Amino acid sequence: MASSDLTPVTTDGLVDRIGRLRAARTATGPRLYQPITLLWAVGRAFRGEPRTLPWEETRAALGHLLSRHGLRGERPRPDYPVLALHGAGLWTLHGSGDAVPSAHGDAELRRWFDVHRPVSGLAEPVHALLRTSGEARVAVVQALVDRFYDGLDETPLLEDLGLYDAAVADDGDRTQARTQDRIRTPDQTRPATPPGADPLVTAAQYERWCALAERREESARGRRTARLSEDPLRSAAARRAVLGRSGGRCENPRCAGQPDDVTDRGDPILEVDHVLELARGGRDHPSQMIALCPNCHAVKTRGSTREELRAVFRAVAAERHLDHLRRP
Numbered sequence: 152m153a154s155s156d157l158t159p160v161t162t163d164g165l166v167d168r169i170g171r172l173r174a175a176r177t178a179t180g181p182r183l184y185q186p187i188t189l190l191w192a193v194g195r196a197f198r199g200e201p202r203t204l205p206w207e208e209t210r211a212a213l214g215h216l217l218s219r220h221g222l223r224g225e226r227p228r229p230d231y232p233v234l235a236l237h238g239a240g241l242w243t244l245h246g247s248g249d250a251v252p253s254a255h256g257d258a259e260l261r262r263w264f265d266v267h268r269p270v271s272g273l274a275e276p277v278h279a280l281l282r283t284s285g286e287a288r289v290a291v292v293q294a295l296v297d298r299f300y301d302g303l304d305e306t307p308l309l310e311d312l313g314l315y316d317a318a319v320a321d322d323g324d325r326t327q328a329r330t331q332d333r334i335r336t337p338d339q340t341r342p343a344t345p346p347g348a349d350p351l352v353t354a355a356q357y358e359r360w361c362a363l364a365e366r367r368e369e370s371a372r373g374r375r376t377a378r379l380s381e382d383p384l385r386s387a388a389a390r391r392a393v394l395g396r397s398g399g400r401c402e403n404p405r406c407a408g409q410p411d412d413v414t415d416r417g418d419p420i421l422e423v424d425h426v427l428e429l430a431r432g433g434r435d436h437p438s439q440m441i442a443l444c445p446n447c448h449a450v451k452t453r454g455s456t457r458e459e460l461r462a463v464f465r466a467v468a469a470e471r472h473l474d475h476l477r478r479p
């Protein structure tokens with residue numbers, strides 16, 4: 152059994168561990184116990200909820216999710232995935248007293264959990280990463296979808312868990328952000344380092360967001376459900392890439408000047424625009440999206456020169472996209 156330790160984990164490390172999870176297979180694909188459990192925990196981390204829960208609460212919440220979203224015939228048995236994830240070093244069990252059972256003996260296993268009622272949750276470093284990193288959340292969601300949801304639609308589960316939401320891609324601890332909002336006074340509206348204004352987004356970071364947008368695009372292609380034209384996770388990944396690429400400045404080469412102010416979160420006042428709207432066949436991809444200040448965005452949307460601007464922006468978006476991929 153792998154022990155969960157306190158070594159910080161990286162997004163890549165976590166994605167790699169998800170790729171190596173062992174799962175029982177059915178005729179149509181792997182069992183969904185572990186992805187449902189992990190996605191539930193990602194949602195909890197995203198909302199800043201406590202890492203661990205008493206067994207009764209875990210059993211109730213996960214049992215409900217397994218009944219509702221067990222698309223491959225999963226039974227409402229949270230003890231299965233909790234034990235498996237514990238074995239993979241991704242889940243902690245506290246107050247379990249005796250050694251955790253190693254065999255999947257059905258009645259025996261249930262009895263063990265009923266007797267010991269362990270307080271449990273995501274391993275601490277995993278929870279810490281998922282609480283603060285938007286990239287980690289989107290990458291983990293997508294890794295689980297890639298690995299377990301081939302041929303299935305994961306969106307009802309993601310919606311139920313509050314993860315089908317563009318804010319999932321934003322960095323930051325939501326509990327802390329809420330506290331800061333309350334205590335911030337008007338003259339403290341500019342943090343020293345505005346998070347969205349980092350001018351030095353590396354090619355690697357840019358590529359990672361592009362890759363996440365592309366993988367969501369790819370998984371949508373196989374399914375063709377009506378709502379896939381708008382996927383908040385894909386859009387959010389593409390948007391993060393474009394904002395990073397922009398360095399906090401309007402990407403219109405003819406921009407007459409953007410506001411110097413920043414948002415309450417410290418982000419530059421920029422809007423990310425699809426050069427060609429999705430409804431008209433545009434693509435949710437950084438190569439076809441551009442960061443614009445409110446003035447340029449208004450001109451592009453309502454100005455008499457909008458069609459001419461669209462052609463300019465199409466070229467600018469494509470060029471800046473390639474430039475960023477090539478950056479050292």
Ligand SMILES: [Zn+2]
Nearest residue numbers: 401406444447
């Ligand atoms: Zn502008």
